[in-house]
Amino acid sequence: MDGFLFIAFPYIALILAIGVGIYRRRRRPYTYSSLSSQILENRKLFWGSVPWHYGITLILLAHLFAALFPGLAGWVLGGRIRLLVLELTGIALAFYALFGLIVLIIRRLPSNSRVRHATSYMDGILLGFFLIQVATGLGIAIFERWGSLWYLRTAVPWFWSLVKLHPEIATVTSLPGIVKLHFVLGFAIILLFPFSRLVHLVMFPLQYLWRPYQVVVWNRRGRKVTAESTEVMR
Amino acid sequence: MNVRSQVSMVFHLDKCIGCHTCSLACKNLWTDRPGTEYMWWNNVETKPGTGYPTLYEDQEQYHGGWVVEDGKLRLKLGSRPTELVNISFNPRLPTLDDYYEPWTYHYKELIEAGPGDDQPVAKPISMITGEEMEIEAGPNWDDDLSGSPIYAENDPNLRKVMNEEERRQFFELQQLVYFYLPRICNHCLNPSCVAACPSGAIYKRGEDGIVLVSQEKCQGWRMCVSGCPYKKVYFNWNTGKAEKCILCYPRLETGQAPACMHSCVGKIRYLGVLLYDADRIEETASKPDAELVDAQREIILDPFDPKIIRKALADGVDQKVVDAAQRSPVYKYVKAWRLALPLHPEWRTLPMLFYVPPLLPVTATLTAQGRHELDPNFFSSLESARMPVRYMASLFTAGDERMVITVYKKLLAGRIFKRAQTVGDIPMERASQALEEAQLTEREVEEIYHLTALAAFEEMFVIPPMLREVAIQMGVDPHEFQEERGAGFVQLPARGL
Ligand code: HEM
Ligand code: SF4
Numbered sequence A: 001m002d003g004f005l006f007i008a009f010p011y012i013a014l015i016l017a018i019g020v021g022i023y024r025r026r027r028r029p030y031t032y033s034s035l036s037s038q039i040l041e042n043r044k045l046f047w048g049s050v051p052w053h054y055g056i057t058l059i060l061l062a063h064l065f066a067a068l069f070p071g072l073a074g075w076v077l078g079g080r081i082r083l084l085v086l087e088l089t090g091i092a093l094a095f096y097a098l099f100g101l102i103v104l105i106i107r108r109l110p111s112n113s114r115v116r117h118a119t120s121y122m123d124g125i126l127l128g129f130f131l132i133q134v135a136t137g138l139g140i141a142i143f144e145r146w147g148s149l150w151y152l153r154t155a156v157p158w159f160w161s162l163v164k165l166h167p168e169i170a171t172v173t174s175l176p177g178i179v180k181l182h183f184v185l186g187f188a189i190i191l192l193f194p195f196s197r198l199v200h201l202v203m204f205p206l207q208y209l210w211r212p213y214q215v216v217v218w219n220r221r222g223r224k225v226t227a228e229s230t231e232v233m234r
Numbered sequence B: 001m002n003v004r005s006q007v008s009m010v011f012h013l014d015k016c017i018g019c020h021t022c023s024l025a026c027k028n029l030w031t032d033r034p035g036t037e038y039m040w041w042n043n044v045e046t047k048p049g050t051g052y053p054t055l056y057e058d059q060e061q062y063h064g065g066w067v068v069e070d071g072k073l074r075l076k077l078g079s080r081p082t083e084l085v086n087i088s089f090n091p092r093l094p095t096l097d098d099y100y101e102p103w104t105y106h107y108k109e110l111i112e113a114g115p116g117d118d119q120p121v122a123k124p125i126s127m128i129t130g131e132e133m134e135i136e137a138g139p140n141w142d143d144d145l146s147g148s149p150i151y152a153e154n155d156p157n158l159r160k161v162m163n164e165e166e167r168r169q170f171f172e173l174q175q176l177v178y179f180y181l182p183r184i185c186n187h188c189l190n191p192s193c194v195a196a197c198p199s200g201a202i203y204k205r206g207e208d209g210i211v212l213v214s215q216e217k218c219q220g221w222r223m224c225v226s227g228c229p230y231k232k233v234y235f236n237w238n239t240g241k242a243e244k245c246i247l248c249y250p251r252l253e254t255g256q257a258p259a260c261m262h263s264c265v266g267k268i269r270y271l272g273v274l275l276y277d278a279d280r281i282e283e284t285a286s287k288p289d290a291e292l293v294d295a296q297r298e299i300i301l302d303p304f305d306p307k308i309i310r311k312a313l314a315d316g317v318d319q320k321v322v323d324a325a326q327r328s329p330v331y332k333y334v335k336a337w338r339l340a341l342p343l344h345p346e347w348r349t350l351p352m353l354f355y356v357p358p359l360l361p362v363t364a365t366l367t368a369q370g371r372h373e374l375d376p377n378f379f380s381s382l383e384s385a386r387m388p389v390r391y392m393a394s395l396f397t398a399g400d401e402r403m404v405i406t407v408y409k410k411l412l413a414g415r416i417f418k419r420a421q422t423v424g425d426i427p428m429e430r431a432s433q434a435l436e437e438a439q440l441t442e443r444e445v446e447e448i449y450h451l452t453a454l455a456a457f458e459e460m461f462v463i464p465p466m467l468r469e470v471a472i473q474m475g476v477d478p479h480e481f482q483e484e485r486g487a488g489f490v491q492l493p494a495r496g497l
């Protein structure tokens, strides 16, 4: 069972996320969108989307940073004060995200609300998964102390072993159930990524910072339209 | 200099009867799909009024268009990093309540109602939730002032130019006056919708200047909706993509006028091509308010000037497009006669839809016999106009009243002259005097009269050959699409999961 959950499942999730994500981007670009519902409802979205996005994006970046640079992360977390401050910041951010997420869920519930009618099944599944994921994450942070430290010694080696195609799951199989649930759900969300609106995440338009303001597209620039060719068409 | 061509429009407001035929032609053709019900790419609003979406002209609320800061153009929406920071919640987005909640009726209830004491009624139901709803607004809710001065009184332009006392007088019944303002996307030279799009999904077509949203690149960041001061980009809540007026380019490419123009009952609409200098866009849009209209006229080039023609051809403008530019009714109204003005030039998008401001009902006065009379002092009626020239100036010239008066003098002189000629109750010398004062020649008046009152279809819509088929033929193998469902968009425009 652990073999499936911590070896096969992560690979399946990652392969599908990348493969289907690219396929969808290339062949079904029309379906890529944040699917904003702000035009339908504005006030609750403010209290939901802002906390959710700031909270979850920072937390996600912290996870990524620690996974990519475990040495550096270990050094940063080395001091007691720094560890305490970072853990507390993480917990605060998680509460912030959770608050936003709950508002987002409440926003989509009432059967007569406009957003409810712009909600797909996948939206529901996604919000549900996130709710459990953030809740378990918070639970771990509070009840399984100093997760930021043991994350470096358990999950990170496991990630790298997966990357190196040499799966080593010993560091994670002995962890408490809630932690294992959090890990598996994480990959479940990666699996959902190409099949949901989550694709908006990789489309973050950073290039806006340097692209020229005006965009002009030419249909026949560089190809000379000759008199004969226009004559034919008239 | 870099010569480009732009398909542009003139709407002659004196002729608009406010029938909304244009809006319906457009709706039936383009926006009767789920998610687009509330969109009116073409809408007609009563002025003074709050417009659609409500108060869209109030840029302190919506932050659309451009502003000049330290001599540099920047989006009023904010800097680029600000936009990215606000991307998960756009604080300047109008919501459906600012447009209106689209509805239909439970028509079945009419047919299936059992016998009873009362007439059956079809209850309104929301086209979004499918639930019964209270209709509280519509896309033309303030049509004909809606029997109430509330909408007119809240017009941002009116608030800008009249104090409370003046507004009170304005709303006295005999004084009351309104006109219609049909609006589509202006296909601007300096579009702020394009600039505001973080994905770079909105683009201007080089050959004809039509501004389009790439439905494949759009990621639903909905910044363009806020960026356009005219609120002419709409967000499809069903597909999560922005959509806007496409100037009926599939019709234009096959030589037909856009549907709104083709169907216009008042024959108020003109379409033609203009040549302009693309190198001067930024410079023009950065001018002080008072110089904007003139600068916009300046950037439009004379298609009869041999030097310009040579440069145009060198820059890749086709000879046939130059020919079309020479016959363009838009060129005549905007540049040759200087009768047509852009809407809200102070938003600095350099809109390419121009309006001949309405003379009537602005200056019309009724005598006791109910007859319309021209003031013997020609232009004095402009000072006592029912609608202050100030109001028109805040719509069309960024506040410059002289420019509006110049246009009005020409329009009035034309009327006086034609009246002297056809009715004969004004002596011809006085008519000539009026022409002189308005700096118009008899020939010009005849031409204006012809294009305004008598023009045929081909004179009103001078559609340049777009040569798209040629370009496609050269770039793509036509057989490539034979197996599929035709060229272009072959996927169902369905929402992603
Ligand atoms: C990379 C930066 C991100 C940007 C620019 C972004 C942007 C957006 C936007 C514009 C929306 C639509 C909001 C609306 O209805 O108007 C949205 C919705 C959403 N985003 Fe993000 N997002 C980002 C990152 C993330 C991340 C990291 C997650 C979670 C892992 C996430 C999860 C969601 C969810 C679940 C929704 C749907 C909310 C709802 O309407 O119920 N986003 N995002
Ligand atoms: S009117 Fe608005 S949508 Fe149209 S081109 Fe100008 S800025 Fe863009």
Ligand code: SF4
Pocket (backbone or CB within 6 Å): B015, B016, B017, B018, B019, B020, B021, B022, B023, B044, B180, B182, B263, B264, B265, B266, B267, B268
């Ligand atoms: S169809 Fe023509 S006359 Fe009628 S409302 Fe539209 S622009 Fe005005």
